[in-house]
Amino acid sequence: MIPRFWRNIRYRYNLIATKCETCGEIFFPPRKLCPNCRRRGKLVEKKLSGRGKIYTYTVVYNAPLGFEMQLPYIIAIVELEEGVRVTAQIVDCDPDDVHIGMEVEAVFRRISEDGEAGLIYYGYKFRPVKEGGDGHEV
Amino acid sequence: MRVAVIGVGLTKFGEHWDKSFTDLFVEAGVRAIEDAGIDGKDIEAMFIGNMSGGRFIDQEHISCLIADRAGLSPIPSTRVEAACASGGLALRQGVMSILSGFHDVVVVGGVEKMTDIATERTTQILATASDQEWEAFLGVTFPSLYAMIARRHMHEFGTTREQLALVSVKNHRNAMKNPYAQFHREITVEDVLNSPLVADPLRLLDCSPISDGAACLILASEDKAKEFTDSPVWIIGSGQASSTIALHDRKNIVVQEATIHASREAYKRAKKEPKDIEVAEVHDAFTIGEILAIEALGFFKIGEGGRATEEGLTEIGGKVAVNPSGGLKAKGHPVGATGVAQAVEIVLQLRGEAHGRNTNADVGLTHNVGGSGGTSVVHIFEKG
Numbered sequence: 001m002i003p004r005f006w007r008n009i010r011y012r013y014n015l016i017a018t019k020c021e022t023c024g025e026i027f028f029p030p031r032k033l034c035p036n037c038r039r040r041g042k043l044v045e046k047k048l049s050g051r052g053k054i055y056t057y058t059v060v061y062n063a064p065l066g067f068e069m070q071l072p073y074i075i076a077i078v079e080l081e082e083g084v085r086v087t088a089q090i091v092d093c094d095p096d097d098v099h100i101g102m103e104v105e106a107v108f109r110r111i112s113e114d115g116e117a118g119l120i121y122y123g124y125k126f127r128p129v130k131e132g133g134d135g136h137e138v
Numbered sequence: 139m140r141v142a143v144i145g146v147g148l149t150k151f152g153e154h155w156d157k158s159f160t161d162l163f164v165e166a167g168v169r170a171i172e173d174a175g176i177d178g179k180d181i182e183a184m185f186i187g188n189m190s191g192g193r194f195i196d197q198e199h200i201s202c203l204i205a206d207r208a209g210l211s212p213i214p215s216t217r218v219e220a221a222c223a224s225g226g227l228a229l230r231q232g233v234m235s236i237l238s239g240f241h242d243v244v245v246v247g248g249v250e251k252m253t254d255i256a257t258e259r260t261t262q263i264l265a266t267a268s269d270q271e272w273e274a275f276l277g278v279t280f281p282s283l284y285a286m287i288a289r290r291h292m293h294e295f296g297t298t299r300e301q302l303a304l305v306s307v308k309n310h311r312n313a314m315k316n317p318y319a320q321f322h323r324e325i326t327v328e329d330v331l332n333s334p335l336v337a338d339p340l341r342l343l344d345c346s347p348i349s350d351g352a353a354c355l356i357l358a359s360e361d362k363a364k365e366f367t368d369s370p371v372w373i374i375g376s377g378q379a380s381s382t383i384a385l386h387d388r389k390n391i392v393v394q395e396a397t398i399h400a401s402r403e404a405y406k407r408a409k410k411e412p413k414d415i416e417v418a419e420v421h422d423a424f425t426i427g428e429i430l431a432i433e434a435l436g437f438f439k440i441g442e443g444g445r446a447t448e449e450g451l452t453e454i455g456g457k458v459a460v461n462p463s464g465g466l467k468a469k470g471h472p473v474g475a476t477g478v479a480q481a482v483e484i485v486l487q488l489r490g491e492a493h494g495r496n497t498n499a500d501v502g503l504t505h506n507v508g509g510s511g512g513t514s515v516v517h518i519f520e521k522g
Contacts, residue, residue: 064274077286077386088276100293111275
């Protein structure tokens with residue numbers, strides 16, 4: 001699965017979406033074909049701000065393989081400033097404090113790993129925006 | 139459109155450590171053939187719903203395996219996959235093969251063997267029905283997707299935690315009368331609310347179990363059916379639709395858009411409306427799933443499914459009997475078999491053979507969903 005991860009590094013590490021210049025919609029994960037305009041669409045890359053609000057969330061208590069050590073963890077759909085939604089973990093946040101509408105920002109984090117000696121997968125997670133914070137890291 | 143269901147067969151759903159994948163399928167298949175009163179030589183083709191033989195039991199080429207073990211080679215056998223909607227899609231392929239005039243008698247089967255491996259592995263396999271690179275990669279589980287839908291439904295419509303629990307309570311009660319159900323245990327709202335959290339706000343008793351099982355239907359063309367029975371159950375409507383694979387890509391996650399499209403097609407083909415449906419087997423993989431279903435199918439207005447459940451409108455004897463079999467929650471959810479098993483229950487209901495849980499219905503519906511709502515398939519049935 002290494003090539004599959006490698007192909008997405010650029011988008012995952014930098015939160016790069018695609019925008020259709022025909023209809024104006026932004027897609028993340030990036031799409032190569034605009035579902036609205038199809039062949040009339042013209043997709044160009046667009047870096048996302050990484051700031052947004054929690055649209056919905058859950059706290060996971062039963063993990064798939066590779067995530068057991070992180071339990072319990074928060075999964076949310078974040079609506080970014082650009083209007084696009086992304087699924088991600090919420091970190092640096094107590095599960096009791098997370099709520100719909102909470103302002104969050106993207107951070108670069110370890111996602112999972114292939115056992116003790118395997119590949120370490122990195123990507124985006126989100127954390128609550130602190131008053132007077134220094135903004136996003138990604 | 140009219141396609142006859144002339145035979146049905148089912149295994150008990152549950153943890154069948156003593157039975158193999160093919161044992162289960164053969165058991166359901168033989169029952170359906172005996173129920174139809176046909177002979178193996180009458181069967182022209184098979185369509186099999188199976189989600190992940192490759193990952194659950196390390197076996198692909200399921201279509202050939204089943205035709206072989208069922209002693210039906212050399213008839214053509216085709217496997218159909220759409221995650222938890224595999225069975226419903228297999229049924230639709232069977233229906234279309236008959237309506238096209240290609241075949242007169244076909245077997246539609248569904249089978250899954252999920253308990254040969256550890257639960258963590260099963261959780262991981264089920265998550266492959268989501269977007270592997272942009273959901274599962276980040277630690278998303280299947281319950282967590284439905285939990286996020288539930289959270290949003292509660293936020294937008296005031297659906298309560300108790301209303302979700304009542305779906306499970308009803309379905310466990312219905313399953314008490316179904317000998318094929320995995321669970322024969324009545325539960326209370328308190329039991330649900332005190333069960334362990336799986337993905338907040340969903341708890342263990344909001345989730346369908348991991349199950350082994352198989353289901354089978356024998357379909358026949360209108361002319362051919364007369365040779366075997368005077369009173370078949372007719373499939374009079376079929377609809378299927380797709381949505382985005384990732385939940386985050388849907389404009390509105392609290393409305394199951396694919397089901398709205400699929401049911402619109404099925405109602406149109408059947409010349410029926412939501413108010414005509416007296417009994418329905420819907421995809422309650424999680425309690426919130428039943429709420430989404432009864433809203434998107436048009437039984438209740440969007441946002442009112444929780445209240446309708448609380449008012450008892452989905453009970454046997456209510457406005458529309460929903461999941462009299464016990465549903466996925468209590469009957470069990472061997473994923474590839476589920477869509478076919480739903481049809482088996484509706485056929486039994488329309489024949490008046492769902493002993494102890496009969497709804498005396500003339501028109502019924504099945505609703506089978508793949509993933510978090512990426513695929514939806516709806517069928518409408520009428521008593522012959």
